[in-house]
Amino acid sequence: MVHCGRRRLVCTLGLFFLALPPAWAQTTFGTVVGTVTDASGAVIPAAQVTLTNLGTTEKRTVTTADTGYYEFVNLLPGGYRVEVEKEGFQRFKREPIVVEVQQTTRIDVGMQLGQVSQTIDYFRPQLATWVRSSRRAR
Numbered sequence: 001m002v003h004c005g006r007r008r009l010v011c012t013l014g015l016f017f018l019a020l021p022p023a024w025a026q027t028t029f030g031t032v033v034g035t036v037t038d039a040s041g042a043v044i045p046a047a048q049v050t051l052t053n054l055g056t057t058e059k060r061t062v063t064t065a066d067t068g069y070y071e072f073v074n075l076l077p078g079g080y081r082v083e084v085e086k087e088g089f090q091r092f093k094r095e096p097i098v099v100e101v102q103q104t105t106r107i108d109v110g111m112q113l114g115q116v117s118q119t120i121d122y123f124r125p126q127l128a129t130w131v132r133s134s135r136r137a138r
Contacts, residue, residue, distance in 0.1 A: 004094040030099035032072045034065050034107040043068030044111055048082050052115055054079040076090035077109060087133045 032051060036044045049062040051072045064070045081095035089111040099105055 027074075028077070028101050029074045030077055030101060031104040032080065032082070032097065032099060033081075033104055034070055034105060035068045036042075036070065036108060036109045036111060037068055038085070038089070038111050039113065039118050044086055044089070047089075049086075049109075049113070050083045051097075052081045052083070054081060077101050082109070084109050084111065086111060088113065095135060 005099075008090055035051075036047045036049070038044055043066075045064055045066045045068060047068070047070075048056075048061060049064060049070045050061045052059045053076065055078050060072055062070050062072065077099055079096040080099055081093065082097055083094075084092040089114070092109050094107065094113060097105060097107060
């Protein structure tokens with residue numbers, strides 16, 4: 001009788017632990033991705049993209065790939081600012097960008113010809129507008 005109870009306990013614990021790995025895979029981070037293009041829609045490689053956490057002022061910088069693509073992973077939820085620079089184009093700045101848990105926020109950037117000293121600012125106080133937007137900023 002004791003042996004049967006022990007077997008049941010072992011089976012129950014085994015099933016319990018088999019169900020745990022999906023829970024361990026859960027993450028509390030978000031991601032920001034996008035593509036940088038010029039006014040004609042051509043991709044811009046080697047642009048410098050900087051993401052700043054508005055709450056902590058932590059900055060991360062990446063360079064766009066040959067396809068114009070960039071990606072920031074493992075971001076804490078919160079508000080961020082995206083800035084893009086490339087010689088021959090106006091600096092691009094957009095805030096606030098809202099990062100949510102287990103969500104990918106896409107920010108495609110359309111760069112305008114000009115000097116880096118010129119900045120195009122995109123700011124809207126309605127945070128939800130930025131979270132759901134997937135249109136190119138112009």
